[in-house]
Amino acid sequence: MAKKKFKFDYVIRAEDCWDCATCVTECREEAIFVNDDVRYEIDQEKCIRCARCFKACPVEAIEKVSA
Numbered sequence: 001m002a003k004k005k006f007k008f009d010y011v012i013r014a015e016d017c018w019d020c021a022t023c024v025t026e027c028r029e030e031a032i033f034v035n036d037d038v039r040y041e042i043d044q045e046k047c048i049r050c051a052r053c054f055k056a057c058p059v060e061a062i063e064k065v066s067a
Ligand code: SF4
Pocket: 010, 026, 027, 028, 029, 030, 031, 032, 042, 046, 047, 048, 049, 050, 051, 052, 053, 054
């Protein structure tokens, strides 16, 4: 199993997300994708925890959680 690089993750709460795609535009790592449920999701392997999406989300649907 790969060693965890970060102590926390940013995750998108689907129930609060308005699908505005602001976070996708903000993410320079292209870490945010549309998953099989057609909801935005953060790829934790690509995410560098820069917080750009977290700060940019207009409805605070992105949450910082312990990894
Ligand atoms: S924290 Fe940064 S790298 Fe991670 S998904 Fe958000 S914008 Fe992308």
